[in-house]
Each structure stands twice: as C-alpha cells, then as structure tokens.
Amino acid sequence: MNRLFALISSVAAGLLLASIATAQNPRPQSTPTPDPNQAEVINIRRVRLPITVTDKKGQFVSGLTQSDFVVLEDKVPQKIDSFTNDESNNLPLYVAVLMDTSPSTAAKLKFEQESAMNFIQTVVRPRRDRVLFATFDHEITLRQDFTDRLELLDRAVYAVKKTGEQTALWDAIWQFCDQKMRSVPGRRVLVVITDGVDTYSRADINDAIDIAQRTETTIFAISTKAGLLSTVVGVEAGTVKNKADKDLDKISDETGGAAFFTGDMLSLERSLNRIQKEIRSQYLITYKPANDKYDGSYRRVEVKLTNGQSLKLRTKKGYKAVADAVRTGE
Numbered sequence: 001m002n003r004l005f006a007l008i009s010s011v012a013a014g015l016l017l018a019s020i021a022t023a024q025n026p027r028p029q030s031t032p033t034p035d036p037n038q039a040e041v042i043n044i045r046r047v048r049l050p051i052t053v054t055d056k057k058g059q060f061v062s063g064l065t066q067s068d069f070v071v072l073e074d075k076v077p078q079k080i081d082s083f084t085n086d087e088s089n090n091l092p093l094y095v096a097v098l099m100d101t102s103p104s105t106a107a108k109l110k111f112e113q114e115s116a117m118n119f120i121q122t123v124v125r126p127r128r129d130r131v132l133f134a135t136f137d138h139e140i141t142l143r144q145d146f147t148d149r150l151e152l153l154d155r156a157v158y159a160v161k162k163t164g165e166q167t168a169l170w171d172a173i174w175q176f177c178d179q180k181m182r183s184v185p186g187r188r189v190l191v192v193i194t195d196g197v198d199t200y201s202r203a204d205i206n207d208a209i210d211i212a213q214r215t216e217t218t219i220f221a222i223s224t225k226a227g228l229l230s231t232v233v234g235v236e237a238g239t240v241k242n243k244a245d246k247d248l249d250k251i252s253d254e255t256g257g258a259a260f261f262t263g264d265m266l267s268l269e270r271s272l273n274r275i276q277k278e279i280r281s282q283y284l285i286t287y288k289p290a291n292d293k294y295d296g297s298y299r300r301v302e303v304k305l306t307n308g309q310s311l312k313l314r315t316k317k318g319y320k321a322v323a324d325a326v327r328t329g330e
Contacts, residue, residue: 046081046286046287046288046289047073047216047286047287047288047289047301047319048216048284048285048286049071049256049284049285049286049287049301049303049315049316050187050218050256050282050283050284050315051069051256051282051283051284051285051303051313051314051315052256052278052281052282052313052314052315053283053311053312053313053314054311054312054314055310055311055312056310060277060278060281061311062085062281063085064085064283064305065083065085066080066083066285067306068305068306068307069083069283069285069303069304069305069306070303070304070305070306071285071287071301071302071303072301072302072303072304073287073289073290073291073299073300073301073302074291074299074300075300075302076290076291078287078288078289078290079287079288079290080285080286080287081286081287081288082284082285082286083283083284083285084283084284085283085284091185091186091187091284092128092129092130092185092186092187093123093124093125093128093129093130093186093187093189093279094129094130094131094132094146094181094184094186094187094188094189095120095123095124095129095130095131095132095189095190095191096131096132096134096176096180096181096188096189096190096191097116097119097120097131097132097133097134097191097193098134098135098136098172098173098176098190098191098192098193098194099112099113099115099116099133099134099135099136099157099160099193099194100112100135100136100137100167100169100192100193100194100195100224101135101136101137101160101162101163101164102136102137102138102163102164102165102166102167102195102197102199103137103163103164103165103166104167104195104197105163105194105195105224106163108195108224109160109163111224111268112193112224113157113158113160114265114268115193115222115224115262115268115272116133116157116193117153117154117157117158118268118269118272119191119222119272119275119276120133120150120153120157121150122272122273122276123275123276123279124148124150125148126148126150127148128148129148129186130146130147130148130184130186131144131146131147131148131153132144132145132146132147132176132180133153133156133157134172134176135160136167136168136169136171136172137163137164137165137166137167137168138164138165138166138167138168138200139164139168140168140171140172140175143156143157143159143160144156146180146184166199166200167194167197167198167199167200167201168198168200168201169192169194169196169197169198169201169208170198170201170203170204170205170207170208171200171201171202171203172192172201173190173192173203173208173211173212173219173251174201174203174207174208174211176190177190177208177211177212177214177215177217178211178215181215181216181217182214182215182324187218187279187284188215188216188217188218189217189218189219189220189257189279190212190217190218190219190220191219191220191221191222191275192219192220192221192222192248193222193224194221194222194223194224194248195223195224195225195244196221196223196225196244196245196247196248197244198244198247205247205250205251208251209250209251209254209255210320212251212254212255213254213255213316213317213318213319213320214319214320214322214324215324216316217255218255218256218257218316219251219252219255219257220252220257220258220259220260220275221248221251221252221257221258221259221260222259222260222262222268222271222272222275223244223245223248223259223260223261223262224262225244225245225261245259245261253314253317254316254317254318255316255317256314256315256316256317258274258275258278258314260274260275285303289321291321293321294321294322294323295321296320296321296322297320297321298318298319298320298321299318299319299320299321300317300318301315301316301317301318301319303315
C-alpha cells in the first residue's frame with residue numbers, strides 16, 4: 001500500500017510540474033478563441049492593407065487616389081472595396097508597444113524606457129487613439145492595457161525596474177497579436193523595442209509573421225543592439241547585419257512595417273519621428289478576395305501604381321487563407 005501511494009504521489013507531482021511549466025511558457029494555439037462578449041467578431045472576408053508610398057528621396061507621398069492603385073492577390077487583380085488617404089483616414093489607431101527586458105538589455109533599460117515613452121507621446125491622439133504597453137523577457141507582462149491616458153502609460157513604462165532571465169520575443173508578438181490586436185476596431189500597429197535576439201520562445205519568427213498578417217497588424221521594430229553604449233557597435237555604425245537584425249527586417253517587411261537600428265539618442269529620435277509620420281501618411285485599402293476559399297494556402301499580395309511613377313510602395317506581403325476571427329467596425 002505504501003509503495004502504491006508513493007507511486008501515485010510521484011506521478012501526480014510530475015503532472016503538476018509539467019502543467020506549471022506549460023503555464024509559464026505556453027505554446028501558441030493555431031485556433032483563436034474570440035470573446036463572445038466583445039462587439040461584432042466575424043470571420044475575415046476582407047483584407048485591409050495599410051500602404052506606405054515614398055519617392056526616390058524617401059519622402060512620403062500624399063495626394064494619390066483610389067484610381068492610382070492596383071491590388072493583386074496571387075497575381076489576380078482584386079476589386080477595391082474602400083480607400084482612404086492620410087487626410088480622410090479617421091480610424092482610431094491601436095498601438096501595442098512591447099519592450100524587451102531580457103538580460104542583454106540590462107544596461108539599456110533607461111534607453112528603452114525613454115524610447116517607449118517618446119514614441120507614445122509622439123503618436124497618440126487623445127480621445128481617439130489607444131496605446132498598450134507590455135514587457136517581455138522569460139515572462140510576458142501586460143503593464144498597461146489600451147488607453148489614451150498618457151499619465152497611466154508613463155507610470156507603467158517607468159515602473160519597470162529590473163530585467164528577466166531570457167528573451168521570448170516571438171511569443172510576445174504572437175500573444176499580443178492574438179489576444180489584443182484581433183479584438184480592436186481600428187488600425188493595428190505593434191512597435192517592438194528590442195535587441196532582436198530571441199532565446200526562449202516556443203513560437204518562431206514564422207508563427208509571429210503569420211499571426212500578425214492574419215490580425216492585420218503592422219510591425220515596426222526599433223533595435224537597441226547598440227543602445228547608448230559607445231563600446232557596442234551597431235548596424236548604424238556600419239557593421240554587417242547578423243541573424244537577429246535580419247529577423248527584425250523580415251518580420252517588419254512581411255507585415256508592411258520597417259525596422260530601425262538606433263546607435264544613439266539622435267538616431268532614435270529620427271526613427272521614432274519616422275514611424276509617427278509613416279503611420280499618419282499611409283493609405284488604407286480594403287478588398288474582398290476573389291478567391292474566397294479558406295483552404296489554408298498562402299496568398300501573396302502585391303500593390304502597384306497605375307501611372308508608372310517611380311515611387312516605392314510598401315504593405316504586407318500576404319496572408320494565410322484560414323478561417324479566422326478579427327473584430328471589424330466600431
């Protein structure tokens with residue numbers, strides 16, 4: 001009887017430890033579970049494309065109309081349902097700011113906090129836009145849910161006092177796209193402040209790209225690899241990009257955003273200002289895919305100009321055609 005009791009106790013203890021480990025570092029789920037109490041949640045039937053247009057000098061181009069654009073999905077022209085430019089775009093902006101607090105960022109914590117708060121103060125329009133602030137290391141922590149109150153965001157940002165043990169970058173992106181961005185009604189932007197080195201996630205970069213594309217979230221990455229430490233040479237100083245840098249480029253490019261590599265406070269200020277201007281100057285196109293089957297295939301999206309101007313367009317590269325649930329409307 002004692003041996004049987006010991007065996008049962010040992011098995012129970014093992015199951016308990018396994019459940020605790022899973023809870024601390026959950027694997028992303030492929031099927032979302034929308035909250036039934038939230039306002040209108042429907043399967044995606046339209047694709048929304050925030051589009052950035054720049055000239056040869058990198059300046060944002062305004063004044064274009066719907067007739068200037070052609071949208072292709074898997075090389076098939078699509079019918080544009082709606083079009084707004086920077087002047088007529090009154091959709092609220094929902095921005096999730098994720099700050100890396102892993103061991104490699106310990107000496108840059110103040111730098112990252114200033115980065116986050118500067119961006120928040122620059123981009124938010126009171127009574128219209130909302131910002132969420134979170135941190136990630138071996139744990140992913142929501143510090144302040146969506147709000148337009150700068151004093152709450154300031155308090156949350158500067159309340160961070162210490163770093164964690166690992167870096168769960170891809171898990172953090174996956175979690176906030178899935179749990180937060182899919183349930184908001186406006187334009188969705190996620191800004192990641194990080195050195196770009198993931199050491200702990202169960203998700204990978206492809207999982208993060210997939211969920212961002214499915215929830216129509218544009219990702220901008222600000223790398224603090226150089227930080228403000230003159231002894232650390234960053235990309236901006238001329239070094240070759242490593243895998244972490246290329247991963248930030250990739251996830252930004254695939255979702256229609258951009259990555260910035262900041263080596264000092266001046267370059268950081270320029271990067272933040274650039275993101276703010278880009279968000280405010282984007283065109284927004286929606287269309288209903290001609291191929292409306294949810295067959296799990298990847299659909300490549302391309303946007304072109306009809307007039308042949310030598311302008312550069314940037315938007316998300318595509319999406320996976322799966323039955324998903326994203327909030328639309330107000």
